[in-house]
Amino acid sequence: MKIGLDILGGDFAPEATIQGAILASKQLSKEQKIVLIGDQNIAKQQIEQAGENPAFFEYVHAPEIIGMGEHPTKAIAQKPNSSISRGFQLLKEGAIDSFASAGSTGAMLVGAVLSVKNIPGVIRPAIGTYVPKISGGYGFLLDVGAVSDCKPEMLSQFGLLGSLFAEHVAGMTAPNVALLNIGEEEEKGNTLTQASYPLLKQNQRIRFIGNIEGRNVFDDGVDVIVCDGFTGNVVLKMAESFYVMTQRKGLKDEFFDRFNYEIYGGTPILGVNAPVVIGHGISNPKAIETMIMLSKTMIESDIIEKIKSAFNE
Structure with missing residues (x-):
């Protein structure tokens, strides 16, 4: 299991997102990995400063940020190296099993629909x-x-x-x-x-x-x-x-x-072909931790396949 997390999304990122990821990692097994998507150099530095082992996580370097005030569709297209754009690309490719961010809600919605797309019938x-x-x-x-x-x-x-x-x-x-x-x-x-x-x-x-x-x-x-x-x-x-x-x-x-x-x-986006969770813009470490654990539960429940089955009856 690979849980994707945008570490640049949110008012208190990346400090809050990385601290939240550390809290969540302590509840996961060795087979369950958090993939930190954002500036990997900052991520590793802050994890080391917290006294944790950077090897507990996986990293995808995506240094650009989609701001809350940017037009979601344009930002997704014009910033392929943003943490949200890269997250959805990884989700589409199956490199991660879920994607969560406390960043732009509009960009998360647009990214979900354009990348993994709606479940047929939704x-x-x-x-x-x-x-x-x-x-x-x-x-x-x-x-x-x-x-x-x-x-x-x-x-x-x-x-x-x-x-x-x-x-x-x-x-x-x-x-x-x-x-x-x-x-x-x-x-x-x-x-x-x-x-x-x-x-x-x-x-x-x-x-x-x-x-x-x-x-x-x-x-x-x-x-x-x-x-x-x-x-x-x-x-x-x-x-x-x-x-x-x-x-x-x-x-x-x-x-x-x-x-x-x-x-x-x-909050989950329901009706798309993969687990996607949007966090509150003011998310603190505890909220980020909970968001990651919700992602884990959605993966384990196989909710996407259950929705697909229900809409294809």
């Missing part, structure tokens, strides 16, 4: 994220930013993608799927949710339980929550603020502590 990939449940455990929300303007058919597919991830990666048994809406009644919502409801209801490959409102997102009875990327991103950013506000006010609460982004590390 209209558009989705980005999913964990959301804490009130009494413990987690639900899974998608899309949270890949597709702002969705078609009803996409939301039905997101329901299946999320259900497969929840079952095979997150370990949920027979996960149910709900549609995020402004009311529980079938006829509620805008044109998108009204048209999506019957498609989700007719989808025999998922356990659709109907609409839920925003106040139900963290309920125990909801496993997978489907919405368009615009709505999901707003929900995600608002949820992240809960943890920040409790910290600022000096409040200690087990539930709100589980809104800490470090716990999840990254």
